[in-house]
Amino acid sequence: MAVEESGVPAYGAIDTHDELITWSRAYAKEARREWLLDVRLDLVEWTVSTRARRRAAAVKRPQIPDATVGEPIDWTRVPDSDGRPLPCTVALTWDAFEAFSKTEWASTLRHELLHVEQFQRDGTTDHGPAFKRRARAVETDVHCRTFATPRWLFRCGACGQEVARRYRECAFVREYDDYRSECCSAPLTKSQPEL
Ligand SMILES: [Zn+2]
Ligand SMILES: [Zn+2]
Structure with missing residues (x-):
């Protein structure tokens, strides 16, 4: 820490x-x-x-x-x-x-x-x-959004299968292009789901 x-x-x-x-x-x-x-x-x-x-x-x-x-x-x-x-x-x-x-x-x-x-x-x-x-x-919301939606989805760049979801910034989110999918050994794509 x-x-x-x-x-x-x-x-x-x-x-x-x-x-x-x-x-x-x-x-x-x-x-x-x-x-x-x-x-x-x-x-x-x-x-x-x-x-x-x-x-x-x-x-x-x-x-x-x-x-x-x-x-x-x-x-x-x-x-x-x-x-x-x-x-x-x-x-x-x-x-x-x-x-x-x-x-x-x-x-x-x-x-x-x-x-x-x-x-x-x-x-x-x-x-x-x-x-x-x-x-x-104070620039806040009257109602909080639900917290079940991940910030980022990672998919296999070859077949599109979901590989990971992350809820906040972490080493994986920063370095995902160092990883390859297990299914196709392909680079990953990152997207932000609609909130
Ligand atoms: Zn309240
Ligand atoms: Zn794949």
Whole structure:
């Protein structure tokens, strides 16, 4: 694993859940500055899910009674709160990380951070008009695409049979022209399926 000075792995070198969390937390800090996200990251916990099949990530949060998006909540009236927002958890889906480029993963994180922003201010969050406005402002999607589509398909250049699919940049994607297909010993072709 290639680790930079700061202890944050390069995106392409992430191998473990802990490394994915370290990278994502570091990105969240950067995004807060760059996109002026109003989030308290000290009140955010992070986990990695290997079970989620559809959502790239999700924010898990306590249900606060009588909370409405767009109406800032008085946290002092919330039981269990010491006046600060209650902690919430960003759950990251490992398969989505494997499927997404760095740009797509960063966009996914900004989407989740907008949920954190709404939750910490209003006590709840949704995908309504306020969310859509914020999503435009931080250049992320209102809905994440599914993560089952590979970025690249590799086929035998002679017979067209599928040889490999890859979800993100890796040595094979960079060096595929060094490989030959097993079926015909032919060079491989690379294509990007429609998303
Ligand atoms: Zn969402
Ligand atoms: Zn072939």
